[in-house]
Amino acid sequence: MIYITFKTNLILRNMIRHIVMWKFRRDLEETPQQIAAEMKSRLEGLNGKIEGLLRAEVGINLKESASSFDAVLTADFPSWEAMEAYKVNPLHVVISDYCKSRRLERVDVDYQID
DSSP states (O other): OOOOOOOOOOOOTTEEEEEEEEEEOSSSSSOHHHHHHHHHHHHHTTTTTSTTOOEEEEEEOSSOOTTOOSEEEEEEESSHHHHHHHHHOHHHHHHHHHHHTTEEEEEEEEEEEO
């Protein structure tokens, strides 16, 4: 028997997209790739666990350069309020603390999808 699954991308009107990029420290026992993989596992593991988090996806950089970052998070929320609630949710705070102790640099952008 063959099962076919279709992945759909639901975009809500006025949805908020939260994008964060990190450059990780090079002076730790963990490599930046290992940290990025752990961040991917932890953040994507929040899907379905935090109300208002529609989708969290982490990409790991494949080509290192002087201007590149090690990983990027793209997360979608139905509203600004949902995004703010996510930021203080204890499940997210634990991951954020892990990241803060390992990051060298962080940049982010939040925008509305019309």
